[in-house]
Structure formats: C-alpha cells, structure tokens
Amino acid sequence: MTDILKIENLEVVYNDVVLVLKGLSLSCAEGEITALLGANGAGKSTTLKAVSGLLQAEDGEVTAGSVLYKGEPVQGVIPERIVRRGVFQVMEGRRIFEDLTVEENLRCGAFTRPRSEAARSMERVYEYFPRLRERRRQLAGYLSGGEQQMCAIGRAIMARPDLLLLDEPSLGLAPLLVEEIFEIIQRFNRDEGVTVLLVEQNARAALSVATSGYIMENGRVVMEGTARELLNNPDVQEFYLGMGHGGDKKSYRDVKHYRRRKRWLG
Amino acid sequence: MEYYLQLIVNGLVVGGIYSLVALGFVVIYKATKVVNFAQGELVMAGAYVCFALTVQFNIPFLWAFLVTLAFSVLLGLGIERMVLRPLIGEEHISVIMVTVGMSSVLKSLVQLFWGTQIKVYPQVLPTEPVVVAGLPVAPVYIAAFVLSAALFAIFSLFFKYSRTGVAMRATAFDQQAAQSMGIGIKNIFAMSWCIACVVSAVGGVILGNINGINAHLGHLGLKVFPAVILGGLDSLLGAALGGLIIGVLENVCDGAARQLLGLGGVREVAAFIILVVILMIKPYGLFGTREIERV
Ligand SMILES: Nc1ncnc2c1ncn2[C@@H]1O[C@H](COP(=O)(O)OP(=O)(O)O)[C@@H](O)[C@H]1O
Numbered sequence A: 001m002t003d004i005l006k007i008e009n010l011e012v013v014y015n016d017v018v019l020v021l022k023g024l025s026l027s028c029a030e031g032e033i034t035a036l037l038g039a040n041g042a043g044k045s046t047t048l049k050a051v052s053g054l055l056q057a058e059d060g061e062v063t064a065g066s067v068l069y070k071g072e073p074v075q076g077v078i079p080e081r082i083v084r085r086g087v088f089q090v091m092e093g094r095r096i097f098e099d100l101t102v103e104e105n106l107r108c109g110a111f112t113r114p115r116s117e118a119a120r121s122m123e124r125v126y127e128y129f130p131r132l133r134e135r136r137r138q139l140a141g142y143l144s145g146g147e148q149q150m151c152a153i154g155r156a157i158m159a160r161p162d163l164l165l166l167d168e169p170s171l172g173l174a175p176l177l178v179e180e181i182f183e184i185i186q187r188f189n190r191d192e193g194v195t196v197l198l199v200e201q202n203a204r205a206a207l208s209v210a211t212s213g214y215i216m217e218n219g220r221v222v223m224e225g226t227a228r229e230l231l232n233n234p235d236v237q238e239f240y241l242g243m244g245h246g247g248d249k250k251s252y253r254d255v256k257h258y259r260r261r262k263r264w265l266g
Numbered sequence B: 001m002e003y004y005l006q007l008i009v010n011g012l013v014v015g016g017i018y019s020l021v022a023l024g025f026v027v028i029y030k031a032t033k034v035v036n037f038a039q040g041e042l043v044m045a046g047a048y049v050c051f052a053l054t055v056q057f058n059i060p061f062l063w064a065f066l067v068t069l070a071f072s073v074l075l076g077l078g079i080e081r082m083v084l085r086p087l088i089g090e091e092h093i094s095v096i097m098v099t100v101g102m103s104s105v106l107k108s109l110v111q112l113f114w115g116t117q118i119k120v121y122p123q124v125l126p127t128e129p130v131v132v133a134g135l136p137v138a139p140v141y142i143a144a145f146v147l148s149a150a151l152f153a154i155f156s157l158f159f160k161y162s163r164t165g166v167a168m169r170a171t172a173f174d175q176q177a178a179q180s181m182g183i184g185i186k187n188i189f190a191m192s193w194c195i196a197c198v199v200s201a202v203g204g205v206i207l208g209n210i211n212g213i214n215a216h217l218g219h220l221g222l223k224v225f226p227a228v229i230l231g232g233l234d235s236l237l238g239a240a241l242g243g244l245i246i247g248v249l250e251n252v253c254d255g256a257a258r259q260l261l262g263l264g265g266v267r268e269v270a271a272f273i274i275l276v277v278i279l280m281i282k283p284y285g286l287f288g289t290r291e292i293e294r295v
C-alpha cells in the first residue's frame, strides 16, 4: 500500500520564536482513515496547516523536515495550488461563511473545480446531508452547530479531494450528532476512496472509524499503531478513552489522571 | 412645489453618482478591510482620462469611455499590486495613511497634466429637456441615472450569482477559510480594486458630462463617507440607498436654506450634519451587519 502523505521530522515555528512541532513524523495510507489524536495544544492543527499551506497566513514556518504529498514536497506552495492538487482542509471550528447561504457556501467549496460538475456534486452533498437540502437557501449563520459542521464537510465533498484533512469535526457537538457525522465521514471515505487524516480529541469516536492512528503530545508523536492496537493499549485506555483499571486506591495520581481523562472525554 | 421636485430630481442624479463611488468604497472595504481615502481621486482620474481622450485626442466619446474603463482596470491592478500588496499584514492605520498619501499623489498628477482650471466635456447628448412626470429634465440627467442604476444591477447580479462574486463575499467574511477553499485572495483583492476604479471612473465621466471637471473633483470622495456610514460600511444595497439619500437631502437642504433663509453653501455641510444625526440614532447604519447570533 502506498502512502499518499508522508511527513518526516517536521518542525514548525510560529512568529520566528515558538517551536510548536518538534520533529513530527507520520504517514497516511492511500484510501484509509488515519486518526491523529492528542490533547489541546499538542500541535494537531498546526500539523494539518503545514500540509494545506495555511500556515503561511499565520506567520508559521516549516524550519526542518518535509511534507510529501503524492511524493512531491508541498513546502512553499501557496494554499490555492495545494487545493488544486487535491488536498482539502476542513478547519477547526467549522469556519462557515455566515452571511452566505448554505448553497453559496457549498459553491465556494467547488471553487477550484470545473463548473460543469457543480450540480452533481451539490446533489451528492444533499444525499449525504438531507438536512442541508431543506436549508439550502438560508443564511449559514443561522444553522445549528451540527448543521454548520455538515455544511463544512459538504464544502469538502464539493471539492472532491484526494486527501481530506478534518480538524476536530466533533467539537462542541452532542454525542448523537458526533455518531452521525462520523458515519458520514466513513461513508465518504468508502464511496469515493478519499484518504482522510482525522484530527480529534474524541479518541473513541475517531478510532472507531480509523484504520490506524497516531497520538501526539507536545509537538511529537508518542505512540502509533492500528486502531485496534491503540484501542487495546492500557495507557490509551486509561488516559485517552477514560477506562479506569480497577483495584487501585484513590490517590493524587488518580486525580491527575482524572484531569487528563477529563480533557479527553470533553 | 416644482422648485422642490426639481431639487429632488437633481439630488437623485448626484446621489446616483455618490452611490457608484460608495459602491467602489464598500467593495474594497468588504474584501480587504481597507478604508480608501483616495476614492474621490479615483473618480477624478477617470474623469480626466476620458476628458483627455475626447478633447485632446479627438476620440469619439463612446470609444473614449470604453478606453477609460480599460484604463481603470489597469489602474486598479497597479494600485493593488504596487501600493497595497506590500502592506498586507501591516497595521490598519498605516494602510489608511497610504491611501491618504495616494490621494495626494493622484491629485498632484492631475494638476500637473491638466492644471487647475475647470474643463468642459464636449456635448454628447442633446440639451433639449424631456418632460418626465410633468418636470423638464435634461437628457444627460436621465442617462446618468440609468447608467448608475444599470451598474448597480450588474454588480448585484455579479455578487449573487458569479463564482468570483460569491468568492469575494466569502473572502470578505473569512480570509483564511476562503484560502482553505482554494480561493486566491490576492486575486480577490486585485479584483476589488479594479471594480472600485471602474465604478468611480464611470461616476467621474458622468459628472464631467453634467458639470465639467476641475482638480477639486476629489472632494467628492468625502461625500462618500456619509453615504456609506448611513448605508452601513459593508452593504452594497446600503451604499446605493445611502448615496441617493445623501444626494437628495443635501440638495433639498441647500435649496430650502437658499429660499427660506437666503443662505448659500449649505450643500457642502448638509451631508455631514445628516451623518452625525444618523450615527446618533443608528450606529450600524441602515443595513450594516451586526454579528449573527445563534442561540
Ligand atoms: N498562529 C499561531 N501563532 C502562535 N502560536 C500558535 C499559533 N497557532 C497555534 N499556536 C500555538 O501552537 C501550539 C499548538 O497549537 P495547535 O496546533 O492549534 O494545537 P492543537 O490543534 O493540537 O490544539 C499551541 O501552544 C498554540 O498556542
């Protein structure tokens, strides 16, 4: 199996001083869903932006290492070109164009695609998300949080990417909605063969759809494996999935664990 | 009564020109968040170029007008590329000061080439007034109003239905998110300056046909502030209505002051008095966006 994305020893610095990624390596197998897990501030979003080129807009810079997409480096390429090469990032916090209608938002997703394709792509989005069809003429700012996430993923579907970068799609959503959204991500991956790099704090949901995963802390990958391996790993279970290992007496250590677990369970 | 009707008609025509210039201002503000103090000088540049082509180079008016539009597109590209792009990421106040500087440069260039005397366009339309709803109106006024309205209609459709227009609105809302869709925001910025230059030049040519032009034409840019603040800084419809309302109100106030109080010159300040009053009542303007709040 080939890797569509290969990141090696990546270092990223913000504002010329803050070192955020400290030699991160990971790869995404073509056609699979890869999960990238980690606590707040670990550098997950930064990793995605290094791939999509959006780092440039934030005064972030790759100072070492490489990002290879389909075997070619993306460093220094402007975001617009990277999208045209087939990489699409759904940014954290949905970033909907609130004073555009749902349909206009979707059309923006297809900005780099031939016009002839738009109607068919739009129809596909509405098949995945029937709720968006009902609301297609409404201003996107008035959608609920879940619908906005659907709209954000809808824009990605319009772009027909080869590599989809999803940044915390479950953020701030009710459990039922999280399930629905993850099901659709999985369907999109299977139907279209699109490769997905899925950034999440909700480790359980992410690993339930991913084939493999990475766990990062403080700008580095600290653990990697297949989704099953990660789900069965005692440390992962304890820290990231919130399953206690019985028998221990309550201690300060537990309290600390609890704090770490809490972050994961949101 | 007819006196006032006449004032209103004249006000609508001048207001139509304010609306065009305000449209240019709003497009730039929306897309790039740049407050352009050189908007009036863009009007002046277009007006003088068209004047030079028709009078000094004897090109038929229609052709001269089209060449002026092409020149405006180039002017927009040039300004964006050479003046504003190097400033991306700088403080707002620096960018504003640069537009102020640009307005002086444009004004000086015009004075250098054409002096400060008033210049008159050749007669393009017949002078014989036509009667509209019982009032005699000069054909050039009707043409001016129709042209402003048509441009507004074209740009409304552009922003609603064209891919580039929708992308411009998206960029105005969230630049980084627009970039993540593959929208080239530098192209979008250049596009907004082109639009601003083109609509301003059209305004300038219309004014030239009505009043003639002189080196103080740029002061018109100041009238745009009451218009856009009345309409809401980021609303196209607001720019249209704001321009019309300011045009009519200043004309009527001026006429009333002349007739009732024997005062001249109220026209110059009326717009700004109206502005202050409106800001006290509706600080976001009539159509300005407040943040959408979801519950
Ligand atoms: N634009 C930025 N400028 C400076 N520091 C940033 C910027 N974006 C993120 N950071 C810092 O980089 C670190 C990693 O952030 P991020 O990649 O957003 O982490 P995550 O997505 O895992 O929560 C954080 O400490 C954050 O404060």
Ligand SMILES: [Mg+2]
Pocket: A044, A045, A046, A092, A167
């Ligand atoms: Mg993040």
